[in-house]
Amino acid sequence: MERRSSFVSLKNIGKRYGQGPWVLDDLSCEIDQGEFVSLIGPSGCGKSTLLKLIASLSPPSKGEIEIEGSPSEMAREHMAFIFQEATLLPWLNVWRNIEVPLRLKGLPQEERNQVSQKLLKLIRLEHVREHYPRQLSGGMKMRVSLARALALSPHILLMDEPFGALDEMTRNHLNEELLALREVEGWTAFFVTHSVAEAVFLSSRVLILGVGVAGVHEDIAINLPYPRSAETRESEQYQLLVREVSRKLRAVESL
Amino acid sequence: MSFYRKIGLPLITGLFLIGAWYGFVLWTNAPSWKFPLLHEVLMAGYRERTVLFEGALETLSGAFFGFSSAVGLGFCFSVMMAASVSFRRAFYPYVLALQMIPVIVLAPVCVLYFGTSVLSVTAIAFLISFFPIVANTTQGLISTDQNLVDLFKMCNASRIQEVALLRVPYALPHFLTGMRISATLAPIGAIAGEFYAGSAGGAGGLGFLAIVYNARSQVAELYATGFIACFCGFIFVSVVLVLNWWLLHKWHDSIERKDL
Numbered sequence: 001m002e003r004r005s006s007f008v009s010l011k012n013i014g015k016r017y018g019q020g021p022w023v024l025d026d027l028s029c030e031i032d033q034g035e036f037v038s039l040i041g042p043s044g045c046g047k048s049t050l051l052k053l054i055a056s057l058s059p060p061s062k063g064e065i066e067i068e069g070s071p072s073e074m075a076r077e078h079m080a081f082i083f084q085e086a087t088l089l090p091w092l093n094v095w096r097n098i099e100v101p102l103r104l105k106g107l108p109q110e111e112r113n114q115v116s117q118k119l120l121k122l123i124r125l126e127h128v129r130e131h132y133p134r135q136l137s138g139g140m141k142m143r144v145s146l147a148r149a150l151a152l153s154p155h156i157l158l159m160d161e162p163f164g165a166l167d168e169m170t171r172n173h174l175n176e177e178l179l180a181l182r183e184v185e186g187w188t189a190f191f192v193t194h195s196v197a198e199a200v201f202l203s204s205r206v207l208i209l210g211v212g213v214a215g216v217h218e219d220i221a222i223n224l225p226y227p228r229s230a231e232t233r234e235s236e237q238y239q240l241l242v243r244e245v246s247r248k249l250r251a252v253e254s255l
Numbered sequence: 256m257s258f259y260r261k262i263g264l265p266l267i268t269g270l271f272l273i274g275a276w277y278g279f280v281l282w283t284n285a286p287s288w289k290f291p292l293l294h295e296v297l298m299a300g301y302r303e304r305t306v307l308f309e310g311a312l313e314t315l316s317g318a319f320f321g322f323s324s325a326v327g328l329g330f331c332f333s334v335m336m337a338a339s340v341s342f343r344r345a346f347y348p349y350v351l352a353l354q355m356i357p358v359i360v361l362a363p364v365c366v367l368y369f370g371t372s373v374l375s376v377t378a379i380a381f382l383i384s385f386f387p388i389v390a391n392t393t394q395g396l397i398s399t400d401q402n403l404v405d406l407f408k409m410c411n412a413s414r415i416q417e418v419a420l421l422r423v424p425y426a427l428p429h430f431l432t433g434m435r436i437s438a439t440l441a442p443i444g445a446i447a448g449e450f451y452a453g454s455a456g457g458a459g460g461l462g463f464l465a466i467v468y469n470a471r472s473q474v475a476e477l478y479a480t481g482f483i484a485c486f487c488g489f490i491f492v493s494v495v496l497v498l499n500w501w502l503l504h505k506w507h508d509s510i511e512r513k514d515l
Contacts, residue, residue, distance in 0.1 A: 055409060057405050057408060057409070076409060076411060077411060080409065081405065081409045083402045083405070083406070084402075085402065087400065087402045087403055087406055089403070089421070089424070090506045090507065091424045091427070091505075091506045091507075092506075100406075100410070100420075101410045104410040104411070104412045104416055104420070105410065105411075132505055132506045133506070134506060134508060152410075
């Protein structure tokens with residue numbers, strides 16, 4: 001594969017809504033292919049906004065975003081977004097929900113079946129394929145949402161606090177599953193979270209943003225080897241990193 | 256326990272009210288033509304069965320045509336209002352205004368234009384049931400969860416896909432709520448229409464019969480007409496409720512789930 005200088009490139013981005021204050025200002029960042037980047041910071045720091053800008057769900061007020069060498073709106077079909085809530089269509093069963101992106105793309109039924117069958121197996125929910133979303137637990141819904149996001153084999157996965165509403169045990173499990181899927185699929189990920197522990201566990205890189213702070217406040221590399229597992233959380237290196245990130249997060253909060 | 260609550264309690268209330276009515280009439284010696292007893296009402300209804308049956312059919316057909324055209328046109332109108340903000344801004348105030356016009360003004364105007372026929376009755380039933388459907392459906396269409404809309408955007412969905420596969424199913428429960436309200440209004444609208452449109456060579460609907468019985472001081476027959484009108488309303492609402500259950504029971508939270 002041709003070596004690119006960077007996979008996602010953010011150049012002096014700024015965002016404000018109307019004449020309001022700058023939610024993001026003068027933010028530049030280069031992300032390599034295959035990185036897992038967590039965005040963390042106090043509420044109002046613009047981390048979710050940044051995700052929407054990358055997804056081109058909303059345009060930046062200034063600056064440029066390039067993905068695989070082209071403007072972000074061109075790259076949309078290689079991206080998938082996972083929201084805070086599972087955002088499943090309540091009138092479709094699990095199976096049909098996973099198919100939605102394939103259906104919108106106009107793929108034939110046969111191909112759709114093949115992909116959703118594979119994904120159901122991947123997220124281990126074959127036994128509830130005919131169930132409707134309201135019959136599922138929060139964790140199951142999120143897994144379906146994840147499978148749907150993976151349906152079109154995206155290059156980039158954008159996740160906006162996807163596990164925020166789940167209990168810690170379910171969240172830890174899903175974190176491990178997410179990394180396992182990444183081993184197979186190899187997408188580049190942007191992950192917004194409030195949890196330092198989660199950010200450190202998942203990421204190869206943690207970006208701390210501040211409220212009213214221009215640019216990326218801290219850019220911390222997480223040098224823990226992949227694949228990571230439940231044992232990783234017990235390692236001293238992991239705990240040191242959690243402590244370091246927490247300290248830096250507190251520093252940006254007190255600014 | 257649940258049988259007692261569902262069937263028993265309303266039955267007891269009904270029996271109590273009938274008993275109170277009998278007690279009042281017999282105790283005060285109230286004139287029976289003015290205060291007909293239940294068995295007299297039933298007998299009057301039986302005596303007039305042919306007229307009442309034909310009247311009910313006439314009313315039901317007027318209400319049905321008015322209601323179904325309101326459902327069809329109301330749905331299309333709502334989709335247009337949801338699709339275009341300009342269209343919504345341009346027309347919604349007038350749909351709202353239409354709802355504010357009292358039926359005693361609407362009805363004579365309809366009769367003036369459509370004559371004393373079932374067409375007038377249909378038009379009045381239509382006008383009265385149009386608004387709840389439009390208001391509710393439009394609300395559902397435009398209040399679709401923003402995250403779901405974003406999801407469709409991320410999939411590069413076309414505008415038509417967004418409306419057909421997302422907004423319309425999302426608005427379905429709202430649409431059915433509108434239908435439920437309209438289903439109670441349509442027969443009332445038809446009867447009010449007949450009140451003005453009169454018999455027009457046909458049998459005359461329940462509204463017309465009410466005028467006739469009232470003029471002849473046949474109060475028991477008037478009561479019987481009321482019961483039949485009530486029954487017609489129930490037919491309408493039941494149909495919509497069945498439709499509602501059939502379309503939503505698998506996935507919507509408004510319908511209790513018994514599994515799991």
